[in-house]
Amino acid sequence: MGLEEKVPEGIMTSTLDSVLNWGRANSTWPLLFGLACCAMEMIATGTARHDIARYGSELFRASPRQADLMIVSGRVSNKMAPVIKRIYDQMPAPKWVIAMGICASAGGPFNNYAIIQGVDKIIPVDVYVPGCPPRPESLLYALDKLRAKQALETVGTARAVVERTAVDEIMPLGA
Amino acid sequence: MPLDVAPILRSYETQRTLNPPGIPALAPLPTGETDDTRRLCERFGEEVVAAGLHNGNQVVHVGPAQLKAIAAFLRDDPQLQYETLIDVTGLDRSRLPLNGEGVRFQTVYQFRSYARNQHLTLVVDCADGGGGDGEQPQVDSLAGVYRGAEWPEREVYDLMGIRFDGHPDPRRILMPKSWHNHPLQKQSPLGGEEVPFTFTWDDPEFETLGTQILAAESAAPDLPPGMSRENMVINMGPHHPSTHGVLRLVVELDGERVVSIDPDLGYLHSGFEKTGENKRYKDFVYYTDRMDYLSSMSNNLGYCLTVEQMLGLEIPERAQVIRVIMAEMQRIASHLFWLATHVLDVSGTGMSLLMYATRERERILDLFEMACGARLTVSYIRIGGVWQDLPDAFVGELKDFIRLMPEKISEYESMLTDAPLWQERLTEVGHVSREDALSMGLTGPMLRGSGVDWDLRRDRPYTGYEGYEFEVPTSDRGDCYGRYRVRVEELRQSVRILEQAVGNLPSGLYKSNNRKVAAPPRAELDVSMEALIHHFKLMTEGFHVSPGYLYNGIESSKGELGFFVYSDGSAKPYRLHVRGPSFNNLYAIDHISRGEMLSDVVTNIGSIDIVLGEVDR
Ligand code: SF4
Numbered sequence: 001m002g003l004e005e006k007v008p009e010g011i012m013t014s015t016l017d018s019v020l021n022w023g024r025a026n027s028t029w030p031l032l033f034g035l036a037c038c039a040m041e042m043i044a045t046g047t048a049r050h051d052i053a054r055y056g057s058e059l060f061r062a063s064p065r066q067a068d069l070m071i072v073s074g075r076v077s078n079k080m081a082p083v084i085k086r087i088y089d090q091m092p093a094p095k096w097v098i099a100m101g102i103c104a105s106a107g108g109p110f111n112n113y114a115i116i117q118g119v120d121k122i123i124p125v126d127v128y129v130p131g132c133p134p135r136p137e138s139l140l141y142a143l144d145k146l147r148a149k150q151a152l153e154t155v156g157t158a159r160a161v162v163e164r165t166a167v168d169e170i171m172p173l174g175a
Numbered sequence: 176m177p178l179d180v181a182p183i184l185r186s187y188e189t190q191r192t193l194n195p196p197g198i199p200a201l202a203p204l205p206t207g208e209t210d211d212t213r214r215l216c217e218r219f220g221e222e223v224v225a226a227g228l229h230n231g232n233q234v235v236h237v238g239p240a241q242l243k244a245i246a247a248f249l250r251d252d253p254q255l256q257y258e259t260l261i262d263v264t265g266l267d268r269s270r271l272p273l274n275g276e277g278v279r280f281q282t283v284y285q286f287r288s289y290a291r292n293q294h295l296t297l298v299v300d301c302a303d304g305g306g307g308d309g310e311q312p313q314v315d316s317l318a319g320v321y322r323g324a325e326w327p328e329r330e331v332y333d334l335m336g337i338r339f340d341g342h343p344d345p346r347r348i349l350m351p352k353s354w355h356n357h358p359l360q361k362q363s364p365l366g367g368e369e370v371p372f373t374f375t376w377d378d379p380e381f382e383t384l385g386t387q388i389l390a391a392e393s394a395a396p397d398l399p400p401g402m403s404r405e406n407m408v409i410n411m412g413p414h415h416p417s418t419h420g421v422l423r424l425v426v427e428l429d430g431e432r433v434v435s436i437d438p439d440l441g442y443l444h445s446g447f448e449k450t451g452e453n454k455r456y457k458d459f460v461y462y463t464d465r466m467d468y469l470s471s472m473s474n475n476l477g478y479c480l481t482v483e484q485m486l487g488l489e490i491p492e493r494a495q496v497i498r499v500i501m502a503e504m505q506r507i508a509s510h511l512f513w514l515a516t517h518v519l520d521v522s523g524t525g526m527s528l529l530m531y532a533t534r535e536r537e538r539i540l541d542l543f544e545m546a547c548g549a550r551l552t553v554s555y556i557r558i559g560g561v562w563q564d565l566p567d568a569f570v571g572e573l574k575d576f577i578r579l580m581p582e583k584i585s586e587y588e589s590m591l592t593d594a595p596l597w598q599e600r601l602t603e604v605g606h607v608s609r610e611d612a613l614s615m616g617l618t619g620p621m622l623r624g625s626g627v628d629w630d631l632r633r634d635r636p637y638t639g640y641e642g643y644e645f646e647v648p649t650s651d652r653g654d655c656y657g658r659y660r661v662r663v664e665e666l667r668q669s670v671r672i673l674e675q676a677v678g679n680l681p682s683g684l685y686k687s688n689n690r691k692v693a694a695p696p697r698a699e700l701d702v703s704m705e706a707l708i709h710h711f712k713l714m715t716e717g718f719h720v721s722p723g724y725l726y727n728g729i730e731s732s733k734g735e736l737g738f739f740v741y742s743d744g745s746a747k748p749y750r751l752h753v754r755g756p757s758f759n760n761l762y763a764i765d766h767i768s769r770g771e772m773l774s775d776v777v778t779n780i781g782s783i784d785i786v787l788g789e790v791d792r
Contacts, residue, residue: 033414034420035420035421035443036420036443036465036787037464037465037551037552037788039420040468040551043533044537047537048530048533048534049533049534064414074443077441077442077443077444077445077791078351079350079441079442080421080442083414083421083442107367109461109462109465110367110446110450111367112366112445112449113358113364113365113366113449114350114358114366114445114446115367115446117367132552133551133552
């Protein structure tokens with residue numbers, strides 16, 4: 001890498017945030033989880049031509065415990081919604097969600113009794129990808145967007161949030 | 176907690192003002208007679224309401240009393256030999272002008288005789304199951320006569336509310352257990368939500384947003400009927416890497432051996448049929464893409480052929496050849512994907528075939544993209560022809576592909592066919608006998624893999640398939656390996672058909688000149704007022720189909736893909752039913768996996784080749 005010449009002592013200083021984010025953004029493992037037509041394009045993204053491995057995301061994990069990213073690739077039916085919520089809850093934080101395709105984003109062509117009008121009604125979504133289905137390139141672009149978002153995360157705020165909740169519990173606002 | 180499917184009545188989706196008086200109308204009764212209808216009339220004369228031909232199909236319309244006897248007669252009579260029940264569906268006629276005559280609910284059965292190459296539609300008036308107002312319809316279950324009736328009947332019960340007397344397992348099949356209505360009944364709203372572009376916090380409609388959601392609670396684990404707690408019961412799916420989507424199987428195990436399997440469907444139920452009944456004919460083409468999303472072209476074709484046949488529309492020669500090219504390319508693409516995932520499932524890690532097969536599949540998708548701009552959800556085949564003509568470069572690219580493909584197929588085969596591991600995992604696994612395949616209503620490679628020599632392309636040709644030379648591969652083995660061989664050989668035959676099709680691609684129109692049905696080409700709109708008017712009429716109003724009904728099946732990559740359309744004369748189908756081959760084939764999973772190892776279940780799922788979008792619709 002030529003890094004050894006730049007840092008001859010082998011020591012670099014950086015912030016914890018940027019190191020963590022660098023690591024997370026370059027190995028975001030998606031959940032092996034396909035719903036409908038969009039899943040076919042998700043698989044296509046994983047194959048040699050589009051090569052999601054460039055993003056360090058080729059390792060689709062079947063267990064939510066090992067996954068960082070849920071790609072909701074298709075329409076979410078009423079029967080499936082509790083399952084998706086549960087899988088999402090089983091994923092360890094930090095976790096991200098991409099709503100792939102118009103169905104996952106807003107119900108798409110299926111505005112009817114069976115389909116939930118957007119997966120964001122049950123879980124929080126980080127990136128929405130338009131398309132029906134989005135092309136593999138769009139999904140890769142969504143990963144780019146996600147990286148930009150990941151780069152902004154800081155451990156500091158996470159800690160701050162935790163502390164604040166704790167304080168809130170002891171002394172609720174307005175009490 | 177009762178679920179609130181936002182009951183918003185979208186007036187623009189239900190308005191009927193554009194219809195001339197006389198619409199909606201009932202379908203006319205069948206007329207004339209054939210040998211088979213005569214035979215049925217002779218035997219069950221007092222039951223028959225009407226019999227004859229309707230839209231080119233043999234139709235017999237009977238009362239409910241003797242249904243089981245009629246079905247048994249159809250199957251066993253040496254002059255009839257209807258070995259298979261292809262499809263069951265229901266019809267709610269409450270929005271038709273019955274004028275106090277006739278029952279509200281009917282069931283419609285499609286029978287097929289492979290031996291005699293005959294198809295027969297049976298329409299049955301439902302009996303009153305109590306209440307006296309015809310609101311609780313009931314008919315005898317045919318599951319005792321044709322095993323394959325079991326799931327379609329459950330589906331009809333679930334979506335249409337018709338009860339089947341004597342059904343072995345009368346549960347809902349697609350909707351959640353606690354669902355509050357039968358969505359396909361005409362008084363059930365389409366549901367869905369208003370698009371909230373113009374909403375503010377203060378609008379009363381705002382309250383209804385998001386109420387379409389079932390509470391995300393885990394369902395109580397209940398034991399499917401027939402399973403014993405003595406055995407280990409495990410849950411596969413709906414989130415499982417090898418179930419090809421959101422299929423859930425409840426597997427009863429004795430050690431590693433499968434005792435029984437109860438598939439739980441509906442995790443991808445998207446209400447295609449209900450949606451279709453609220454769209455104009457031409458607008459449903461786009462939905463067909465999304466059912467079996469691995470064979471969009473075949474779905475387009477099946478639907479368009481059904482509507483065209485009801486319209487009596489002639490399709491230009493060139494359009495027909497283009498359709499054949501697309502359908503065969505789609506078959507190759509679908510089989511390639513099947514092969515890739517099958518190998519992945521069986522081996523657990525074998526990514527290499529996935530990479531190889533998708534490499535070739537991408538070439539097909541590129542060709543699709545050339546023709547219509549989309550890779551997956553193509554909507555290229557439209558009512559009246561195809562969307563637009565093939566671009567100039569297409570034929571050259573396709574020829575390249577045809578030249579390359581046979582070698583690639585041999586390459587896959589060299590990795591699999593004689594490989595001892597592959598043989599060991601597939602041989603004698605998932606065995607279906609010829610009789611079972613017929614009785615369960617299996618189609619496609621599942622049927623041919625059990626030694627039934629039947630292919631709709633050859634035996635009931637459509638779209639000019641009679642003009643092509645190809646073989647129909649079959650295998651007498653009945654196991655996963657036999658089906659593997661059938662599909663690989665089908666790849667070769669499809670290449671052969673493609674070769675012949677590009678070889679004589681005629682010039683001429685790529686879609687029908689009938690401007691009432693097919694939109695005029697874009698260039699014409701600039702110069703012709705008439706074209707503009709046609710275009711406007713077609714886009715705003717659609718076209719009307721004369722009252723009647725039709726079932727039409729085509730050979731898609733997974734089996735017989737059938738569409739049943741009932742028209743009341745308006746621009747929207749009154750009833751639209753899809754017979755998804757994956758759905759009927761998946762029924763076999765319990766039967767073929769019994770007594771096998773748990774790991775064979777995964778092999779069997781792969782070998783049935785399902786797409787959940789089509790299973791659940
Ligand atoms: S967005 Fe389109 S392609 Fe994706 S799941 Fe929905 S219908 Fe299928």
